[in-house]
Amino acid sequence: MRRTLLSLFACLTLLCAVLVAGLSTASASPxxxxxxxxxxxxxxxxxxxxxxxxxxxxxxxxxxxxxxxxxxxxxxxxxxxxxxxxxxxxxxxxxxxxxxxxxxxxxxxxxxxxxxxxxxxxxxxxxxxxxxxxxxxxxxxxxxxxxxxxxxxxxxxxxxxxxxxxxxxxxxxxxxxxxxxxxxxxxxxxxxxxxxxxxxSAPNYTGDIKIGFRKDAQRYWNSIVITHLKDGISTVQYLKDGVWRAATMSGQVGQLFTIGATVAGGSAFQIRAFDANGIPIKAGTSYKFSFPASLRRILHGGVHTGHLFPLASVRQDRFAV
CATH class of the missing domain: 2.40.40.10 (RlpA-like domain)
Known part of the structure; x- marks a missing residue:
């Protein structure tokens, strides 16, 4: 059965970009x-x-x-x-x-x-x-x-x-x-x-969600992919200037979200997510991470090689629901 993968609108929204394959363990209703x-x-x-x-x-x-x-x-x-x-x-x-x-x-x-x-x-x-x-x-x-x-x-x-x-x-x-x-x-x-x-629910689920950056992510356009989900994902929030804000899904591409840094123009991030049933993932865990140094060097140099960029270590904190 022949199917179109992405509409023109979605393609423009995504800039038809390739995702980073390097993911790291550190995501409204059906x-x-x-x-x-x-x-x-x-x-x-x-x-x-x-x-x-x-x-x-x-x-x-x-x-x-x-x-x-x-x-x-x-x-x-x-x-x-x-x-x-x-x-x-x-x-x-x-x-x-x-x-x-x-x-x-x-x-x-x-x-x-x-x-x-x-x-x-x-x-x-x-x-x-x-x-x-x-x-x-x-x-x-x-x-x-x-x-x-x-x-x-x-x-x-x-x-x-x-x-x-x-x-x-x-x-x-x-x-x-x-x-x-x-x-x-x-x-x-x-x-x-x-x-x-x-x-x-994902059978025999272990571990935690995985978070990675799209390879074309940049300082003021931080696009992430979230995978390894137990019950899907409906909502992502990011912390900026001490306030939780709603991340934007990339069109209708359900596991891609655009987030902001914890401070404007920064390279540190903190997110929390909710599954497809609106339940906080991992009982209310938030995830702190930053651009890997190797990714920052390539971004600042303006060169995208398509190499894999694993996240730096992720610190997990609980938040009140």
């Missing part, structure tokens, strides 16, 4: 409209997780330099990544939610497949599985965890008419598990299947 929820399942903490249904496509294109969430493939926490729908004719905004669901993990469960019908064209208004029948097969019920790393902005039947449409990395289709067994052959049998899916 899609707002009522979900097409099939069931609700209570976890041990009595949190109800909505289960969404969609017809699902796959894509093979690798990004240059990154997907619409702002993170290159090599920096994702899993090789199984997906795109959420950007638009919806029925409600205006798809589950991508203008970037607010970037970096989140979802659990995808395989549903039925279409037989003896047209299920690949994607023409607007044509419908799904036209003239065919949806049936279950050996893959139905298999599951896999995916990371949201991109958006699906096509104006076709798949994206436009289905707010909760998913587009899955084709290379991940051999990783679905059923009854403890990894299934093979699903890629050849895909045929744009039905799935159900729900948001989940």
């Amino acid at each position: 899609a707002g409209a009522a979900p097409r929820a099939l069931v609700g399942s209570a976890s041990a903490t009595s949190v109800i997780k909505a289960l969404y249904a969609s017809w699902t496509t796959t894509f093979t294109q690798k990004w240059g330099p990154y997907g619409n969430c702002g993170v290159p493939v090599a920096q994702l926490d899993t090789a199984s990544y997906a795109a959420l729908n950007a638009y919806s004719a029925s409600g205006g905004t798809g589950a991508y939610n203008n970037g607010s669901n970037c970096g989140r993990m979802i659990t995808v469960a395989i549903g039925g497949t279409c037989i003896n019908g047209d299920n690949s064209g994607g023409n607007v208004g044509k419908g799904f599985c036209v003239g065919g029948t949806v049936v279950n097969d050996a893959y139905t019920g298999a599951t896999q965890t995916y990371q949201i790393a991109d958006s699906c902005p096509d104006y076709n039947n798949w994206c436009w008419n289905d707010r909760y449409h998913l587009d899955l990395a084709q290379s991940s289709l051999g990783n679905f598990v059923k009854a403890g067994k990894v299934l093979t052959g699903l890629g050849a049998s895909w045929n744009n299947r039905q799935v159900t899916w729900s948001y989940t």
